[in-house]
Amino acid sequence: MSETWWKSAVVYQIYPRSFADSDGDGIGDLRGIIDHLDHLKELGIDVVWLSPIYASPHDDNGYDISDYRAIDPLFGTFDDFDELLAGLHARGIKLVMDLVVNHTSDEHPWFVESASSLDNPKRDWYWWRPARDGHRPGEHGAEPNNWGSFFSGPAWQLDPATGEYYLHLFSRKQPDLNWENPEVRDAVYDMMNWWLDRGVDGFRMDVINFISKVVELPDGEVPAGKLFGEGYPFFGQGPRIHEFLHEMHERVFAGRADSTLTVGEMPGVSVEQARLFTDPARGELDMVFQFEHVDLDHGPGGKWDHRPASVLDLKRNLTMWQEGLADVGWNSLYWNNHDQPRVVSRFGDDGPEHRGASAKALGTVLHLMRGTPYVYQGEELGMANVPFDSIDDFRDIETLNHYAEAVDIQGLDAADVLAALRRTSRDNARTPMQWSDAPAAGFTTGTPWIDANPDHVHVNAAAEVADPDSVFAHYRRLIDLRHRSSVVADGDFTPVLADHPQIFGYRRALGGRQLLVLANLTGEVARYDTAELDTWRDAAFALGNLPDSPARGVSGALEPWEALVFELG
Structure with missing residues (x-):
């Protein structure tokens, strides 16, 4: 493989x-x-x-x-x-x-051992630190540093048994290795x-x-x-x-x-x-x-x-x-x-x-x-x-x-x-x-x-x-297109209509084969200048997301939330 x-x-x-x-x-x-x-x-x-x-x-x-x-x-x-x-x-x-x-x-055995004593062989498997200088463990501001957890609160939890804090970037029940x-x-x-x-x-x-x-x-x-x-x-x-x-x-x-x-x-x-x-x-x-x-x-x-x-x-x-x-x-x-x-x-x-x-x-x-x-x-x-x-x-x-x-x-x-x-x-x-x-x-x-x-x-x-x-049917067609077209997997990527405020457009190319993707990502009709896409006027329709998409072509307008894919070569 x-x-x-x-x-x-x-x-x-x-x-x-x-x-x-x-x-x-x-x-x-x-x-x-x-x-x-x-x-x-x-x-x-x-x-x-x-x-x-x-x-x-x-x-x-x-x-x-x-x-x-x-x-x-x-x-x-x-x-x-x-x-x-x-x-x-x-x-x-x-x-x-x-x-x-x-x-x-x-509750992992590694941490249970690590927390069991200051000199346990697994103590250094996690990030343990004493209280900040000048503070007693558990006192406000005694955490070893001022980091916050992604899940709110400080990123340090005091272990009363050993008197030290352990680091947890997420929940207090998720100590960092x-x-x-x-x-x-x-x-x-x-x-x-x-x-x-x-x-x-x-x-x-x-x-x-x-x-x-x-x-x-x-x-x-x-x-x-x-x-x-x-x-x-x-x-x-x-x-x-x-x-x-x-x-x-x-x-x-x-x-x-x-x-x-x-x-x-x-x-x-x-x-x-x-x-x-x-x-x-x-x-x-x-x-x-x-x-x-x-x-x-x-x-x-x-x-x-x-x-x-x-x-x-x-x-x-x-x-x-x-x-x-x-x-x-x-x-x-x-x-x-x-x-x-x-x-x-x-x-x-x-x-x-x-x-x-x-x-x-x-x-x-x-x-x-x-x-x-x-x-x-x-x-x-x-x-x-x-x-x-x-x-x-x-x-x-x-x-x-x-x-x-x-x-x-x-x-x-x-x-x-x-x-x-x-x-x-x-x-x-x-x-x-x-x-x-x-x-x-x-x-x-x-x-x-x-x-x-x-x-x-x-x-x-x-x-x-x-x-x-x-x-579901559209996703199935997208996945099938990726599987059967080497352009999707291996082709280069070039944006088109780059400054258009509604349309996400790009071209994929590999050798003599090309794909053009145009998608209106808004709920209003999107009009565009076709000059940049002149070579695509006679391109074959490959995929669309609206019932009448095959008839539309590179026409200068996309319906609300319309996406079109064309092939050349």
């Missing part, structure tokens, strides 16, 4: 807790996934990325792992896992596991090899650019209006990150690289940094998840401070990444995942008139760029954000902690905070997969752990799989 097989592949992310429940306990499981493998096969995807199924207390829905080599009973058994893996492989689909090694659960310790790295690499030897095909690596930290852990600058210092400059792309990732490659993937996939989630990574991480000659990662395009609608106050992102914002940023990784490295392409609100509500139009067309248009511009596309469960149906009624409807720890801090500590208006949560909360992505119009969207026969979106009575797989004009 070619070492670049993933250039023509499409990855589908499954969030097991919310995908399908086979036993009626309200929580998705491995057997539920097994029951729907033919849905994945019919869609045409090549790889499944499975969010964590490891043993966990589920403080952060499984991203707090207490045993890397155990399946959590909530999800099933190793017999179930082996059946799932065999079922995927029998359908020609690879399986990529989630790798969460910036931190563990505080100390990658400076070679024993930690040895244990992680051994675990990764163990999973690959079981037959899995690679890893999606959670916040992997956080594993190297400036060992002095200095204070960060406190932004205006914030309670804590900014630690990112001291743990984002830290001083040994390239060393660690190259070592991981050599210890785990060397000799397997022609059949595996490695993608690193890297909040805050730049184009220049991504070129280094994904340069094949450096032996680090195949691709990274960057966050710039999904941060465009964040205001100065961060993700909860919404400001609309324009079409120009979106296409200029995505074009910058296309051009920045054109000669070195590789793009991962995504709109949705388990941490992002639904794209049809975010950058599209989830109203009844344009939901389907906007979902298809956004899918078109993403899937036909240079890179490996990722589909998050339900995206292929046009699933939308949820009309949460109250804070009691949410389940996500980040969301609940933010609400408590914003309302109880900062004194912000509860209604305003709730409005921000509806727009941005990770729970928008975590409601049950909408299989049918049955109660709980056909996800479970019991009470779901989080309520299904009420719109499942109209938006569901049962209705869409059989409909040739559905979002």
